[in-house]
Amino acid sequence: MLFYLLSLFFFLSPSPQPVHSLNQEAQTLLRVKLALSDPNRALSTWTNRSDSPCNNWFGVECDPTTRRVNSLDLSNSNLAGPFPSQLCNLTSLAHLSLSNNFISAALPAAALRRCAALRRLDLSENLLVGPLPAALPRLLPNLIHLDLSGNNFSGDVPPSFAAFPALRRLSLVDNLLDGPLPAFLSNVTTLTQLNLSYNPFRLGELPPEFGNLTNLRVMWLAGCNLVGSVPDSVSQLGNLVDLDLSNNGLTGRIPEAIAGLGSVVQIELYNNSLDGELPGNLANLTKLRRFDVSSNRLVGRIPEGLCELELESLNLYENGFEGELPGSIARSRNLVELRLFGNRLRGELPSELGRNSELRMIDVSMNRFSGRIPGGLRVWELGEVAVEEQFAFRGGSAGVWGLPRVYLLELMGNEFTGGISMEIGKASNLSVLLISNNKFSGRIPDEIGSLDAMVEFSAADNRLTGSIPPALVKLVQLGRLDLRRNKLSGEIPSGVRRLRNLNELILSDNEFTGGIPAELGSLPALNYLDLSNNQFSGEIPVELQNLKLNQFNFSNNRLFGQVPPLYDVQVYRDSLVGNPGLCGNLLGPCSTRDESKSWSYLWFLRSIFILAALVLVLGSLWFYLKYRSIKKGDCNNDLPSKWTLTSFHKLGFSEYDILDCLDEDNVIGSGASGKVYKAVLSNGETVAVKKLKGGIPGKEDGNGVVEKGRVADDDGFEAEVITLGKIRHKNIVKLLCCCTTRDSKLLIYEYMPNGSLADLLHSKKGGLLDWPTRYKIAVDAAEGLSYLHHDCVPPIVHRDVKSNNILLDEEFGAKVADFGVAKAVDQVGQGAKTMSVIAGSCGYIAPERHIQLRRGNSRACDRKAPDRSEYGEKDLVKWVSITLNQKEIDHIIDPNLGSYHKEEICKVLNIGLLCTNPVPTNRPSMRNVVKLLLEAHVENKPKNAKDTKDSKLSSTCHQEGTLDQESMV
Template sequence: MSIPLFLLFLFSLLPFTLSLNQDGLYLYHFKLSLDDPDSSLSSWNPRHLTPCSWAGVSCDSSNTSVTHLDLSNTNIAGPFSASLLCRLPNLSFISLFNNSINHTLPLDISSCHSLIHLDLSQNLLTGSLPHTLSLLPNLKYLDLTGNNFSGPIPDSFGSFQKLEVISLVYNLLEGTIPASLGNVTTLKMLNLSYNPFFPGRIPPEIGNLTNLEVLWLTQCNLVGTIPDSLGNLKKLKDLDLAFNNLYGSIPSSLTELTSVNQIELYNNSLSGELPRGMSNLTALRLLDASMNHLTGTIPDELCRLPLESLNLYENRFEGELPESIANSPNLYELRLFGNRLTGKLPANLGKNSPLRWLDVSTNQFWGGIPASLCDHGQLEELLMIHNLFSGEIPASLGMCQSLTRVRLGFNRLSGEVPAGIWGLPHVYLLELVDNSFSGSISRTIAGAGNLSLLILSKNNFSGMIPDEIGWLENLEAFSGSDNNFSGSLPDSIVNLGQLGTLDLHNNKLSGELPKGIRTWRKLNELNLANNEIHGKIPDEIGSLSVLNFLDLSQNQLYGKIPRGLQNLKLNQLNLSYNRLSGQLPSLLAKNMYRTSFLGNPGLCGDLKGLCDGRDEEKTAGYVWLLRAIFIIATLVFVVGVVWFYFKYRNFKNARRAIDKSKWTLMSFHKLGFSEDEILNCLDDDNEIGSGSSGKVYKVVLSNGEAVAVKKLWGGVVKDVESGDYEKGYVQDNAFDAEVETLGKIRHKNIVKLWCCCTTRDCKLLVYEYMPNGSLGDLLHSSKGGLLDWPTRYKIAVDAAEGLSYLHHDCVPAIVHRDVKSSNILLDGDFGARVADFGVAKVVETTAKGAKSMSVIAGSCGYIAPEYAYTLRVNEKSDIYSFGVVILELVTGRRPVEPEFGEKDLVKWVCTTLDQKGVDHVVDSRLDSCFKEETCKVLNIGLMCTCPLPINRPAMRRVVKMLQEVGTDNNQTKPAAKKNGKLSPYYYDDGSDHGSVA
């Protein structure tokens, strides 16, 4: 603002500001430039003498001059007005952390000569980083994390005079890391993580930063080798180069970092052995070099360090684990899964250290489980699947009250499970599958109040299932197949209201099915095949609405098949080889169930193999009767059709006679048709869909091409089928303004708007026609299997590019507000187009941040959490909805399904990943050869649906990540970060070692 204008503004406030000092005037003017929905600045009263009592404002000892401005977490929005704030002569501290400060960071910020601390992290700033920032002579702390800055880091950033901390995490920065940063020798912390830089090397000049204590370059698209010069950083405490494409060996110079506390190199392509001389790292607490191609043995000298966390999983280490690892006094985390390690675990492992997490899965360890693992009483996760362990489970583990996950499957363990193991109070996953355990389930299982997954299949367990199993109110899955369980199912088992899977096939169970199974509201799979169960199939089984797998074959069940089974949507049904009789319910006589009823001689129905040898003459009589009824009905139908045709033709001709001069045509492309050609085809014969705002017609033009016509009306109601929460009344001015905007859009992945036709009461939008319909209709129908992974991946990339255009290339940006699979249309080659973003869905961000809506717009399962309670719209809301679409593509499931209960798709995916692994999430119709790519795309979907908007990647970055999936052949599996760092999700691979972080 120019000086004359500013003076004019001051005069306008004269009655209120006669007593307010100069600093107060500048701050009050700053307030007026902001949007303050929570009234966080209500105390900023112009009648005060000074602003020193205002919220977030601190002054010097004289209580007149402002020195600190801290408005963190106040939900304010608007531009950063450097022209006002920099006029405060003594302002040294500014923090606007976690707000909605938007627009660009102005170049005149360099006029804040007194500024020492600047924190603008977690906001909505865009554009390039101002090259003038380096002109701030006193700046020591600069944090711009979690914005949308783009372009390269200016070379001028190498000329900061006093800068000690710079953090540019989670932006959209490009280019490469400038070598000039090596000139800022005052730096103590350099954090550039999670930016889509161009592929580039780590500048060797970084080794000049001899005061550096923290170097975080996670996921910066780094390539090449780690420079030897990093060994010069003698004060370095934290080195993080994870999630890059670094290759070559780990340089021996890193063993000279005598002050380093943690080194994180995971998820690269590093090879060779761990360098000799690691015993020099006397301060090292954490080493994570997992998911690389490291070889050799784990050196004994490494185990003599004061390590707290050692993660070397998914490499190619061989040999035995050094005995000295058990002598590490601080070791609480040891993850070595996915290597080629052999031998026994040290017998005293855990005796001298407070172990919390131990994962040695998928190796070739043998021998017994060390009894000392929980000697310090802190062990939470014990993961030892896919090894050669033998012997019994130590009784000491039965007293380890801290355990939450126990996975001992796929080993050679035997003997009885200690009674204490069954009743551990905090364990939610107990997996003993594929061993040689014997004995019965102890009644102490009543104490396992947190148990959610009980996996006991393929052992030698015997005896009755105890009544106490029914006390486990959190139990979701009980798999005990291929054992020797006997007796009846306990009556108490019907109390398991959360049960989703009950699999006890191939046992010796007897008795009848328990009464009261209608309480299994969430039961998805019931498999009791190959037992000795008798009695009738209870009628209440038909009330299990989410049941889709039912196998009661090879038992001794008799009586009729309950008619309620017809109401279930069963993907698999098997009642074969029982003693069932009577008439097969008609809706079960489907080809998909043709082998579901074999071996039941008394069962009759319309399936081949049932009721063989019955009286054929009686059947023939029924056939002749049906034929006669059919002939009469056909005659009546033909007469009715002829009568209707003549009536309808007269009505159609009358409509065509209506004066079409009242229609106004607005075209956005060169048209090869007229409005008459469109209007003449808007009849019921051409209707292909309907929704909350009108109907959609397919119109075939005289030139043979087809267009889709959406007919909108003035009043709009809620669409029950789509679940849309809001479709506002279409006002003429709003319609004209938004159509004008839509008409200017030109992108291959946004459905083309040919033209619009309007009258006072009706409006028509003419779009290009998409022959394959919407993604939602195709994916969730019986044709969903036609969408193989390459097609689904192409659809995801296309839709992401369309949304990226709306967010980043349109001026002003367009926020869709209703991204969902049914609004992604598919052309003849399954190319995707984003559709239905016109008419009350185009929202421009205002000068003061995200625009607030009067009501919620969107569809169930797609609405971002923050939108539901703040009604504030920005691009992050679309990114959440698009993340749900990605999860749909990967899982094949709808955003909301009865099976999920109170959860939506996002929560179901996170929970299932944590408890069962990725194999239970990915659509079973997809070819397993694409598993690696599918997991990468799944991870992108999880990042997009992060609960915090600021942690969701921008659409431009989503496009880049998706494109990298198609070109990157390297294994890229995200892992959890430690010590509170920013992190993406971590998920299991096929062997289910990990969990969602």
């Protein structure tokens, strides 16, 4: 009976579902999946729903006959963890790529023993550390391609690497290999590519043995600490296509033997110390297209044979070349780039230059050319024209004005004549126009007002006449206007308030008349105003007190009346002289005939007022000192009685007003350096006070006040504080004053009611930061840094720019703060000493400063930040790059921003990637960053389809994680 019931139950129960039987390779890959962190779910198709990984598993390819895995490509997948040793259980695996991930720890040589079938292994752009496994040639005898670039391998290249039996491509670029350059690699005669660039190898010569690599097509040894001369054995590399020995310390002449490279297409020898003349037999390099020997010590004439080649790029700048530019260069049909600046070339440029080629970039500045700009320039579609500081470049310049693609037109320091043509209106992409120190005459045409992208216009020291065209106020992106020393007249046009990005306005030494427009006082960015040596009349508008001027000059005009109180101080005296009608505390009392009768009475009243004020002050001081002597509290018990106040602005309070507010109830932050107080003063003003103790402040917590770093040295502290106190810029937090005693220091700043950017981004108030607000904050911060880098004397490098140090006012205007680790860049060569210590938060200073403390200073310091997440500490720059490679832009953009501004967000993101370029010299200056950010605004769209295609900023996010610098600046 029981058997019957069991049987009945068996037949009535539902049939079991079919279960796929996973083959051995699928099980292996699932174990690999479990061993790796996969935040982007790149391996989501690796499941047990399919019995074989050959059925559309991501990155997997199989042999069509054996149905076994022979290729696995998991590059750019944001995978993290140690090298997955289980992969070597795939016995037919011939191609493995884990490039551009976060594979960390050491490379396990023992595990690779089972990977003997591998022919291609690519582990580039990961976080692998330790020495290179010496056993690799023995464990992977079939390897033909090995790429370990962009990791942190250190030590020597193992001599065993000379035993690779079939290796064709070896790339170890950008690691920390610091042994001798491996000359023994010359034994791997199968090599076609040898890439060892940017490793700190021990100083040494280029091994002559490398001449034995006769199959070599690519040899990259840039930045390898090479010294000595280029050996003649290089001529044996007859198959070489690309030779890069740049950024080394090579000396001596370029050997004649280099002409033996009959297949070479590109030669890069820039940034060395090569001397002598160029070889005369370079004409033998018939396939040469790109030749760069810039920044050396080469002399002599440019060989005619070199210019007869079908070159695409010729870079000879910053050498000592002499004589004329060979006329044969004009016959080059492929020439795109010609850079010759910083030599001693003379004569005329070939008249046909550029007429038959696609020339896009020309810079022949800082030479001694003469004659005229060649007529062939009319048909050039140039991005940049620079003929600056040529001692005798004369004649007309009609061919340069209307170039539709030019964004930089630099003609300074020549003898150009004629006028600025109305054709300038066709240069729709023009951002920088520099024509100072010439003999240009005539009027500035109205058409200049149509150049929407114009950022700088400098036409000083010419013979321009007429008035400033009213259309010029349409240039809302204009940051610098310099028209000094011309013969311009008339009044400053109305509507100047529209120039809200104007930073410098220099109109000195002209014949301008009329009054100084009060609307100048509404320009938030203006900090340099020079109207001296003109015929301006009337009073100085009190509205100019709204400006944060770092420098101004109104001298030698016809101004009269009371000097505004802010400028009626001794430091500005020289900026006001030569105006007999001006009056005030500095220039004498403002008296008239009607006032003279009552002068005695007014003086009497003034004396009474001064006496009463003096009595009040003395009485208040006595009362305060008496009050302090009996008051008990933590706030003031530890403060000495004698304070020294150093003010940098006109103050409406004293040090005693500040001391009264140092109460525990007013603390808004604290750190290793002391406490931060919010001080509401008796006059209604609110300031932020940072009380430093012990002489060595620590790190600020981002509560709205700036300053950290070493201040134990009183002289150094005072020098730095005085430097910062002189800064006047709308995007720099204002240091009002400092109060010091022997053992305490108070720094008093303007109060920023919205705190730091970090506070808002990482709090519930983050919803207040929509994209337009974030974009404005980015532009404000960039303009502040640009001012520090380019307009301060000496320049200041911040070195700790981060969201905690970007403070926000009541209208979310951004100001750069916290200069405790900032240093002035000494322009006479002593900056290296002040920059020789690590300063700033880890992750926010340039990695080359943090890792290797390389020589010299750089203003491209703040580049990448770590992110501590559930997957450990990550490099955000690398993460963004990898994510973009996967076209996963939505994983990067804050979802709270929506999609309406996606185009503009992508442009700004690309600018950020450019600023984090791993090569410091490829990062743009902050002045260019400001320009790029302004161009990124969606209102700055190209005017037609062609411009859209050629736009310098792509409207979509870059898919390779980096930017081509020449497409940006």
